[in-house]
Amino acid sequence: MSEEMRWDLLQLVKSTEPDWIAKRLEEAVQKAGLWRERYQGKIESLDAKGVLELLEEKDKFSLEIEGVLQYCALRYAADTTDLVSQQLHNSARKAGTKIGQALAFMDIEMGKLLASNPTIVEAPALVEYKHYLERTLRVIPHLLSETEERLVMAKDQNGVNAWSQLQGDWLSTRTFQLTVDGKVRTLPYGEIIGYYQHHDRALRKQANQVVYHDLSKDEIVWSSAIRAICSDHLQMCEWRKYPSPMTQSLIANDLEQGAIDALMRTMMKNVDLYRRYLRLKAKLMELPKLGNWDVVAPLPSTPNKKFSWDESRKLIVSAYSHFDQQFGDWVDEMYQKRHIDAEVRKGKESGAFCSTWFGGKSAFILQSFNGTMNDVYTQAHELGHGVHAYLGSRAQKPSNYEIGSCIAECGSIFGELLLTERLLKSAKSDSERQAVLAMILDEFGMSAFQVSARYFFEKSMYETVQAGKFLDGETISKVWVTARDSVYGDAMEWLPEMKWEWTMKMHYYIPNYRFYNYPYVFAQLFVFSLYRLYKEEGTSFVPKLRRLLSAGSSLSPTDLAKEIGFDIYTDEFWQKGMKQAKEFIDQLEKTL
Numbered sequence: 001m002s003e004e005m006r007w008d009l010l011q012l013v014k015s016t017e018p019d020w021i022a023k024r025l026e027e028a029v030q031k032a033g034l035w036r037e038r039y040q041g042k043i044e045s046l047d048a049k050g051v052l053e054l055l056e057e058k059d060k061f062s063l064e065i066e067g068v069l070q071y072c073a074l075r076y077a078a079d080t081t082d083l084v085s086q087q088l089h090n091s092a093r094k095a096g097t098k099i100g101q102a103l104a105f106m107d108i109e110m111g112k113l114l115a116s117n118p119t120i121v122e123a124p125a126l127v128e129y130k131h132y133l134e135r136t137l138r139v140i141p142h143l144l145s146e147t148e149e150r151l152v153m154a155k156d157q158n159g160v161n162a163w164s165q166l167q168g169d170w171l172s173t174r175t176f177q178l179t180v181d182g183k184v185r186t187l188p189y190g191e192i193i194g195y196y197q198h199h200d201r202a203l204r205k206q207a208n209q210v211v212y213h214d215l216s217k218d219e220i221v222w223s224s225a226i227r228a229i230c231s232d233h234l235q236m237c238e239w240r241k242y243p244s245p246m247t248q249s250l251i252a253n254d255l256e257q258g259a260i261d262a263l264m265r266t267m268m269k270n271v272d273l274y275r276r277y278l279r280l281k282a283k284l285m286e287l288p289k290l291g292n293w294d295v296v297a298p299l300p301s302t303p304n305k306k307f308s309w310d311e312s313r314k315l316i317v318s319a320y321s322h323f324d325q326q327f328g329d330w331v332d333e334m335y336q337k338r339h340i341d342a343e344v345r346k347g348k349e350s351g352a353f354c355s356t357w358f359g360g361k362s363a364f365i366l367q368s369f370n371g372t373m374n375d376v377y378t379q380a381h382e383l384g385h386g387v388h389a390y391l392g393s394r395a396q397k398p399s400n401y402e403i404g405s406c407i408a409e410c411g412s413i414f415g416e417l418l419l420t421e422r423l424l425k426s427a428k429s430d431s432e433r434q435a436v437l438a439m440i441l442d443e444f445g446m447s448a449f450q451v452s453a454r455y456f457f458e459k460s461m462y463e464t465v466q467a468g469k470f471l472d473g474e475t476i477s478k479v480w481v482t483a484r485d486s487v488y489g490d491a492m493e494w495l496p497e498m499k500w501e502w503t504m505k506m507h508y509y510i511p512n513y514r515f516y517n518y519p520y521v522f523a524q525l526f527v528f529s530l531y532r533l534y535k536e537e538g539t540s541f542v543p544k545l546r547r548l549l550s551a552g553s554s555l556s557p558t559d560l561a562k563e564i565g566f567d568i569y570t571d572e573f574w575q576k577g578m579k580q581a582k583e584f585i586d587q588l589e590k591t592l
């Protein structure tokens with residue numbers, strides 16, 4: 001494969017000599033120490049000008065070290081088997097931890113300053129950091145004393161963290177037996193789930209059956225873990241004075257409950273729309289009804305078309321250029337400057353990601369490109385994150401680029417929709433159109449509706465505990481099936497083993513972070529609503545999206561939406577996104 005599909009990481013550092021890199025890391029750790037000496041114990045008495053100076057210096061420092069840290073991380077992602085990469089990655093991680101520890105006092109002292117003098121947030125000198133300070137202020141009422149916080153950290157080590165690790169370790173160490181072409185194969189979890197998208201229906205069904213049957217055998221492990229994590233969370237909510245089990249997640253996502261209530265109400269109101277899509281997909285697959293093992297399967301009519309690297313580039317650049325010429329130019333620059341590592345290689349990290357290079361006002365993308373339509377979509381998705389990085393790094397300070405998960409996917413999902421538009425325009429047959437529409441609707445269904453079921457499940461689980469019920473495996477499964485069926489109704493057939501689906505969803509086991517789910521629903525429907533608005537307003541919508549992607553985290557999602565005339569507390573806003581989904585479903589129906 002050619003060099004153009006490999007990163008050029010030389011842009012990040014002045015030298016790639018390991019000794020030179022190690023020296024820079026050392027210097028950064030020293031600098032953080034000096035900073036601590038200079039500011040520790042003094043932040044509480046700073047005035048607005050002093051706070052501004054501190055925040056500006058903090059941003060400057062993070063930019064100084066960014067290139068070297070990123071070089072180490074990306075070099076390792078590109079080849080995890082290379083010894084030098086491993087060593088650099090390790091040194092960078094260690095330096096990062098040391099810097100974090102040295103500067104931990106800053107947030108604590110800043111919190112104390114804001115608690116004693118909250119009006120400082122309004123100071124004209126700090127206008128650029130206003131929302132950054134508001135977010136810090138929101139956390140303060142829920143912090144415990146320093147001693148208590150240390151105790152919490154210590155008990156978590158062998159408490160919730162250990163339960164969570166047990167779940168992860170179980171999944172990554174177990175193997176499953178699948179009969180493929182008459183031969184029994186022993187597969188790790190990561191590999192057997194690949195069969196969920198296999199074109200052979202019986203194999204897909206078998207893979208689902210094997211996984212969930214094996215998971216159910218250890219229900220005692222899963223229910224013990226979930227029970228402990230739930231009770232721990234409820235205890236912490238009481239101590240931290242969170243009014244509900246969701247508060248912590250709302251603060252982290254910079255949102256209010258009212259917006260999520262409107263969003264989830266809209267999801268429930270539209271379950272029939274999703275069921276209609278599932279029935280349509282069953283028809284396209286020539287089945288009387290979809291089984292849960294068919295839901296992410298490819299359509300049998302999907303053309304086996306492969307895209308070359310150049311075709312993919314041309315297609316994606318044209319999709320973005322059609323929306324905004326500068327978007328297209330930036331996307332093209334990502335290819336031209338070799339910011340995309342797409343070569344399929346051994347030792348490379350799996351999956352795909354986009355890493356913002358703030359100092360270079362750009363980004364780096366990793367994926368493994370095999371030329372499938374899925375790969376082209378992944379590329380368009382990651383390049384949308386790239387455009388977000390180009391705009392955000394030009395308009396904001398690093399402190400204002402801590403984007404929460406609800407907004408982080410705006411550029412990427414919008415990019416997928418732009419690609420969809422191009423692909424639908426150039427499609428030459430109904431089966432090509434069906435493949436494109438099923439791709440976008442499958443993703444919408446999984447991220448919006450499937451994840452909604454997970455949200456309803458988590459909500460009811462806490463209600464069940466709060467009502468004094470004991471969460472054993474069967475009780476949790478009942479709660480899961482009720483939540484699931486409220487979304488899917490009778491539009492899908494479920495294997496009996498699927499009542500254990502909750503056992504493998506990592507979200508429920510993440511320590512100290514509950515309700516990890518609704519941001520996925522938010523992001524999907526939010527972007528579908530934006531896209532709908534684009535279709536209605538045409539080019540006058542372009543500056544609105546530019547503004548949204550330029551804002552970074554300098555505004556809350558509520559205010560970002562307000563700027564483009566949306567109120568995320570109303571069902572009408574969210575319904576706009578559903579209208580777009582309905583249009584795609586109507587288009588699909590017409591191809592039948």
Ligand SMILES: [Zn+2]
Nearest residue numbers: 381385409412
């Ligand atoms: Zn993404």
